[in-house]
Amino acid sequence: MEHSRASFVLGHHFEQARIVHCQVGEPTLLVTELTPFHPQSHLWPDQPGDVGTASWEGGSAVVGPCRMGAISPEGELFVDQAIPVKRGAEGWAFVVVHPLAGQHALPIGGEVELKVDAEARHALSLGHSGCHLVALALNRVLMPYWRKEVSERDALEQPDFDRLAIQSSRVESRGSREQYRIGKSLRKKGVNSEALLAELPRIEQQVNAQLAEWLASGGEIRRSRAGEAIIDSRYWHCVLEGREVTIPCGGTHVGSLAELGIVSVQLNPREEGFTLQSRVSP
Ligand SMILES: [Zn+2]
Structure with a gap:
């Protein structure tokens, strides 16, 4: 078969x-x-x-x-x-x-x-596209919290805090929910977890400001795939800061940043980390 x-x-x-x-x-x-x-x-x-x-x-x-x-x-x-x-x-x-x-x-x-069900799909696509943008914005805002050079980089060549710290991610209708943990290995890699966790409210504001700036550009989002089979690799591409960034992704997405309207996040502390709730208001 x-x-x-x-x-x-x-x-x-x-x-x-x-x-x-x-x-x-x-x-x-x-x-x-x-x-x-x-x-x-x-x-x-x-x-x-x-x-x-x-x-x-x-x-x-x-x-x-x-x-x-x-x-x-x-x-x-x-x-x-x-x-x-x-x-x-x-x-x-x-x-x-x-x-x-x-x-x-x-x-x-x-x-x-x-x-x-096209309506349910669209709500999840909004949530998933928002989720990728949020991860990139979070990585941008957290750059000053790295004390050492880090080799893991995201699609914008920023230190990839999102990938290194994420514990779970759940795309929802018009939003997403992530859990981040700054454990011993991440602290060893150079994350200043004390300052980061103490400054969560400020980080939240900065992420929201970065999101607003990127969304105003209204860049195109497109998908590509290595083949038709469900196990073939699939990718998310988005025009950001004048260039196309690429992230491996199996999910569904909207066609442009303009469709997302407003994306905002809420950060809340949890043991050794924080939770992130994003909301998309198209
Ligand atoms: Zn994805």
């Missing part, structure tokens, strides 16, 4: 697709050769899976949220955290799993119409 082909990177919400696997249950797990649905990653579950509907001759069902799956050489489907192999493992097909409400015995080789 082949890996699922995914069209959400192209901004698609609708596909007519051929059924390649159907596991009847509550929910029924449907796999198609092609899909417009974005699945939540099993490795870094930042963006929730798309929801929507599936319809076929004589029936329809609510879909989602979609997840990643892998089908073994023997034809057994494993979903999300139960996937026992690395992506690209020989003989395994990595697929998008559409959970269908109710029990539906759909024929392999049959056709379904898959339709993503």
Whole structure:
């Protein structure tokens, strides 16, 4: 079996697709050769899976949220955290799993119409594009808090505090929620955690000012991918400060910074770090 082909990177919400696997249950797990649905990653579950509907001759069902799956050489489907192999493992097909409400015995080789809830998708795309911009703004504002040269750099070649300190990231409708931890290894790398944590309110203001400046430029956002398969690498590109920056990203996004309107963050202290809540007001 082949890996699922995914069209959400192209901004698609609708596909007519051929059924390649159907596991009847509550929910029924449907796999198609092609899909417009974005699945939540099993490795870094930042963006929730798309929801929507599936319809076929004589029936329809609510879909989602979609997840990643892998089908073994023997034809057994494993979903999300139960996937026992690395992506690209020989003989395994990595697929998008559409959970269908109710029990539906759909024929392999049959056709379904898959339709993503465009409004829910758009709200998540706003949240995810905002989240990338926030990470870059945070890295910019935290540059003075590094006491040493750091080799890990972000897409703007700034010290990559976001990548080094992030514990979890969750994209939400028109926002995101991140947890950052400044542990021993990060302090050893040179982060002045005492000053940073003492100055969170000021940092919050500076991040919001940086976001406003970048958003005013209204730069284009585009996506690219190494191939059509769900496991092929995908990228986010955005024009910022007069050049295009590139970040590896599997999620969905809006088409320009102008669509984001206002993005603002709130920082709150937690043990050995802080939480960040971002909000997008288009
Ligand atoms: Zn991303």
